[in-house]
Amino acid sequence: AQKITQTQPGMFVQEKEAVTLDCTYDTSDQSYGLFWYKQPSSGEMIFLIYQGSYDEQNATEGRYSLNFQKARKSANLVISASQLGDSAMYFCATFLSSGSARQLTFGSGTQLTVLP
């Protein structure tokens, strides 16, 4: 079974600065996918970025980039030029490509607070 670890329960960052949220995973499978989701206080899960295990280049989506280090089994999220609206809970998640349903397993989350 796959496991996701987020070691930072809370993070603070100054507005306009960059921040890195850590995520490590544990899987013996060769084929898997990694996601990052943002959950504001409203509760909705907002998809941010995806990285496939066979993707050679790090995924980027606007101000979000994923620092994928396969050998270290880490998939850290980098948010550049932080904005006040980035304050939220952030979850890393993974699924096994071999699973027929591709259920997601989530990490414990990191509460990010952007300071003005």
Place this chain on the structure above:
Amino acid sequence: GAVVSQHPSRVICKSGTSVKIECRSLDFQATTMFWYRQFPKQSLMLMATSNEGSKATYEQGVEKDKFLINHASLTLSTLTVTSAHPEDSSFYICSARDLTSGGYEQYFGPGTRLTVT
């Protein structure tokens, strides 16, 4: 992107009653839907996976007789919390994906906050 709706967004019920939560895919056919539960300040925990036209697969520790899941059509799955108790108070979120698309996307509903008094 694809849209998933949930109804109701909030519900308060008395202990011992049953509550039904609906999850709908609005612009795609959801062959698979997932139900998650989230307690305050905690992560999402998968409760069950439902496939259209077949019985749901429940995760270990989830009582299938208490959390009834029905996925009767390609756009609707329902979760019924039977004989609800205060400890069932939680945030319930559904997600859906279209296996036929071949993609990895999983679209989440906005969630339902259940309070059992």
